[in-house]
Amino acid sequence: MVSLGLVPQNKHTCTHSILQGPMSDALRFIRRLITQPKTVGAVAPSSRALGRAMAAQIDVHGEGPILELGPGTGVATAALIARGIALERITAIEYDPHFARLIAQRFPGLSVINGDAFELDKTLGAQFIEPFIGAISGVPLLNHSMERRQVFIDGVLRRLKPGSPYVQFSYGLNCPVTPVAGVTVSQVAFVLLNLPPARVWVYRRT
Numbered sequence: 001m002v003s004l005g006l007v008p009q010n011k012h013t014c015t016h017s018i019l020q021g022p023m024s025d026a027l028r029f030i031r032r033l034i035t036q037p038k039t040v041g042a043v044a045p046s047s048r049a050l051g052r053a054m055a056a057q058i059d060v061h062g063e064g065p066i067l068e069l070g071p072g073t074g075v076a077t078a079a080l081i082a083r084g085i086a087l088e089r090i091t092a093i094e095y096d097p098h099f100a101r102l103i104a105q106r107f108p109g110l111s112v113i114n115g116d117a118f119e120l121d122k123t124l125g126a127q128f129i130e131p132f133i134g135a136i137s138g139v140p141l142l143n144h145s146m147e148r149r150q151v152f153i154d155g156v157l158r159r160l161k162p163g164s165p166y167v168q169f170s171y172g173l174n175c176p177v178t179p180v181a182g183v184t185v186s187q188v189a190f191v192l193l194n195l196p197p198a199r200v201w202v203y204r205r206t
């Protein structure tokens with residue numbers, strides 16, 4: 001059981017290079033999963049195919065910042081950068097201090113906040129007021145009640161420009177959050193090359 005109360009918010013700016021690679025990331029993930037099962041919510045980092053499927057939903061020609069929630073070891077972050085999105089445009093919120101430190105080191109220049117995506121306004125603080133043009137989330141929503149998920153998605157959509165995508169992957173068959181009035185949802189990908197296979201959902205506020 002993991003408390004989702006207030007956690008320290010540190011902006012990491014360390015620039016050391018660190019051990020990379022799918023195997024070391026898989027081991028890191030398993031270690032975090034054992035200590036924080038509800039927060040990590042997956043047996044392995046997303047595959048590159050899943051990272052690409054998520055990043056593909058972000059308009060590379062759009063202007064403005066991009067939000068990433070629950071980046072873990074940075075698979076989707078890397079996919080965003082590979083699409084040509086400057087990493088200075090990405091703000092990543094990661095609950096787990098180990099992963100937050102890891103991606104700050106792995107992607108120098110990335111804005112990393114070690115905080116709670118469920119407390120989005122508090123976590124972003126006054127510094128990030130410009131609406132985001134897209135959000136990507138790996139936060140394991142199915143580990144939370146539907147009521148909490150609704151509050152979560154509402155908080156994210158309010159920080160996005162209307163019509164911008166909030167991209168969420170999920171291992172379930174159905175969309176992880178039932179959309180309320182004024183919100184649309186569509187499944188944009190089913191990625192078999194992932195452990196386990198995952199669906200990518202896009203929510204938009206109309």
Ligand SMILES: C[S@@+](CC[C@H](N)C(=O)[O-])C[C@H]1O[C@@H](n2cnc3c(N)ncnc32)[C@H](O)[C@@H]1O
Pocket residue numbers: 004038039040041042044045046069070071072073074075076093094095096099115116117118137138139140
């Ligand atoms: C299933 S993993 C996905 C990691 C990564 N996005 C990927 O695709 O490999 C879930 C990630 O969400 C993070 N997380 C869980 N709850 C969170 C919260 N409330 N706020 C921010 N990050 C959270 C976990 O620490 C973990 O890094």
